[in-house]
Amino acid sequence: MAKILVLGAGYAGMMAATSLERNNEPFTLINKHPYHYLTTLLHEAAGGRKEPMQYTVKIADVLRKPTSEFVQDEVVSIDREKKVVHCKGGDQAYDYLIITMGWISEYFGIPGMKENSMSIQNLDTAVEIRNHIEREFQTYLEDNDDRHLRIVVGGAGLTGIELVGELCDWIPKLCIQYNIPKSKVDLQNIEAMPSILPMVSESLREVAARALTEKGARLRTNTKLMKVDPGVVHLDGDETVEAGTIIWTGGVRANPILTEAGFTVDRRGRAKVNEFLQSVDDSNIFIGGDCAWAEEDGRPLPPTAQFATQMGPVLANNVTSFMHGQPMQPFQGHNLGTLASLGSEIGVGQMMSIPVKGVIGGLAKEVSKIKYLWQLGGVRLAVDKTNEVVHL
Ligand code: FAD
Ligand code: NAD
Incomplete structure (x- = not known):
């Protein structure tokens, strides 16, 4: 049986993994930690708002099928010729790869x-x-x-x-x-x-x-x-x-493993993909989230969780279709707006081009978190996580 590996359990990786489950497609997910963390809320963890584990979701709580394998390990490099991913704990062979290992800080060579x-x-x-x-x-x-x-x-x-x-x-x-x-x-x-x-x-x-x-x-x-x-x-x-x-907090670039693996990358190290989120260098590799250099109307999409989340199901469906010789679906990102929290109570932003500010801005950010948890793990996860917060 063909082996699908998903690298990285962030927004794109988790949404891809849950969609592969829905497609009844066995896969192995490799991630550094046994949990998925909510990157969009990490400023709260840095500012001491809640306990760190409040910003995590156990991967085992989301992936439920016996055909879904989870390996806690750190990817070190990808050998595209041999179709092997080298990890700290050992090698993993693949037939199809989904790369969603996120981003690192961009330092622009500023000394020190x-x-x-x-x-x-x-x-x-x-x-x-x-x-x-x-x-x-x-x-x-x-x-x-x-x-x-x-x-x-x-x-x-x-x-x-x-x-x-x-x-x-x-x-x-x-x-x-x-x-x-x-x-x-x-x-x-x-x-x-x-x-x-x-x-x-x-x-x-x-x-x-x-x-x-x-x-x-x-x-x-x-x-x-x-x-x-x-x-x-x-x-x-x-x-x-x-x-x-x-x-x-001066900027981000894609996980350097992509550049090291010889993909065609942009100036921020993101690997170029076609409209199906398929690597332009390797047809059995699909790339999403902040690792992907995806364009719409000739303009690169920004590295955001909202696009990473939307890419997840498309990555999964296109790998499944490609494996079975079926037509793939192009990715179409929907920009729902931008929201910035300004502490725990207020925020500013634009939702569907409508400006929001103050308490409404803060609430809108909370709602987007609940919506994401719902998408990821259904009503159970959304309620569990919201309750944890309320009980603190
Ligand atoms: P990530 O979510 O970063 O996940 C990558 C995963 O890969 C992680 O689990 C990581 O542990 C794993 N990984 C990495 N390297 C390895 C390795 N070598 N081996 C194994 N596993 C590995 N965007 C929005 O749209 N809305 C927001 O409100 C928003 N708020 C943000 C707030 C903050 C403080 C920050 C920093 C970013 C925010 N963003 C927001 C941007 C958003 O978080 C990123 O665009 C998003 O996380 C990208 O998702 P991803 O799936 O590509 O990667
Ligand atoms: P960014 O690149 O968007 O912003 C970095 C800022 O640092 C810029 O304003 C830049 O001018 C400034 N900067 C760079 N070099 C500097 C220097 N030498 N001295 C002083 N200032 C300097 O990076 P980010 O804020 O980390 O965002 C990264 C990505 O994550 C973006 O796509 C963003 O949309 C997304 N994000 C979204 C949210 C949200 O939607 N609420 C929150 C965080 C991040």
Whole structure:
């Protein structure tokens, strides 16, 4: 029997796996962890909103058929010639491959950035940020060095802004817990472009900027991070900022395993696919989510969870069709809008081109989470996960 391997249990991989189950197609899913984490909520985990495991779904709770195999392992490389995936725990042969191993941070070669900053790349690194910030507050009590209370977030795209929103909610709680005046804390969000959140309308940007500034963040636009030394950020104009916490949210690129495997990639390392999400280099390989360089009307789709989620079933159906010599379906992405949370209660964004802000914006983000869990594991998963949150 032909063997299908799915690499990576993120949005695209999990949706592909559940669709393969529906198609009665046996497969093996390989993922680093025994759980799927909700990347779209990792800024909450970094900002200490809930316990880390609240942002996970056990893979075994979603894949239920005996023909669905799960292997917890880390993919190291892909040998396309031999049709073998090399993992830390051993090799896995395949006939058909679905690659959905997500993204890593893009450092643009900024000297010292990778070595001297933290970033939200997965649940573990999000938790590291949370633990690090809390340790800095504790250390301040020992030596009264103000640098422990300075946090720099580099980049004011959606990740940077959502993280800053989360930190704005958490910092007052930490100040009470450690008996530190809130005025001592300096949270700076530094963005190279003239404005934050370039992807939303100007009026929504203003709403976001006002809300975050009122909560205590310093939003610094037109300011570029040039270099990072341990505890020191160098900005253009020769300014330096000494900070105990330096977080990079300046952009993403696809998992480097794709470039290393010799796929045709774009400047962010995403592997080129045709309209069926099939690799242009290898017809028995399908690629989705942030790993895929997919185009619509000649324009590359952005790396977002909403497209990754929509790609999952198409990846599964097209592998199934291709294996059985049936016609495949082209992928058509539906952009439902963009929502940025600004802490736990409010948010801004555009849904179906309608601007939303304030409490409605915050609620809309919650609704999109429940909708995704419903899609993934039906009403049971949506209710279970929502209950966990309510019971905290
Ligand atoms: P991922 O969800 O990243 O999953 C990749 C999976 O592959 C992970 O399980 C990982 O552990 C696994 N993996 C990686 N490497 C290996 C390996 N070598 N071996 C084995 N397994 C591996 N997008 C939206 O549309 N809406 C939002 O509201 C939104 N909010 C976001 C908030 C934050 C803080 C961030 C960082 C991103 C957000 N995004 C959002 C972007 C979105 O999260 C990504 O586009 C999305 O996660 C991509 O899905 P994916 O399936 O390609 O990869
Ligand atoms: P991004 O590329 O969208 O934003 C990075 C920001 O960092 C940009 O504004 C850029 O100008 C800035 N930057 C880059 N280099 C800099 C420098 N040297 N100094 C100062 N600023 C610098 O990256 P992201 O925010 O991580 O988003 C990645 C992807 O994930 C996007 O496709 C985004 O849509 C998606 N995402 C979506 C959501 C959401 O829908 N709520 C949330 C997070 C991420």
